Amino acid sequence: MKHFQQFLIFCCFFICISDLNGKDNLDEDQSINGTVWQLVRKGSSGLSHGNGQVVYFLISDAHNTYRSRQFQMWDGFSVVDSRNLVRLKKNQKIQVITSKFNKSIYEIKLLEGFYKGKTYYLIAEELEKNFVQEKEDDKNV
Template structure:
């Protein structure tokens, strides 16, 4: 009985620790692309012109069904270079996709969409956000 109680307490503590590490994306926050990326490369990081394209790509990654869910025309994506800055405008599709404004690059001050998972993996908060 005592072992079960200790295991239960340990599980509660672990879940509290993992919940505190959750990153919250706030409107107006600026994020900088830190991953290696080049506009001319086929492996570059992208933003999407349409929110449905971003969501379908997210859905295809989750379920591994690329033929059905992710048919995105290459003209409907914006390829990025390392160091490009985006500003979060609002969340869509249950916070799986975010509407962002590109603050640098060729199409700066235009709105695009980014997958939340990509935002976590490839972007870092800008230095201005960290200093505040």
């Protein structure tokens, strides 16, 4: 009986600790939602790639590209129709709406350009590498 009580106490402690960690991650994820980012670098550095940062119209295209890069499984790479891609130009702004697939893909809204107001998907590594977060102005006018 004593071992059972110790086991229950251990389980309760473990559940409380894991719940606290989950709340920390949730707060961290919500802090990026709604933020505005500006493209400061060309997304592609290779000579064979075009200028600008690619964003995806379909979330499956973004996720399959991310997985192929992550696991170096190019044989399972999905073909992406170029009509479902948009290239952002330098200094264009986006707004992060939410994260998907364990924070590996961000749903974004374009704030400038021809496709202004449309929703697309961006690989999280590219957000960190090629974009700078806009600072909020505290001007009271």
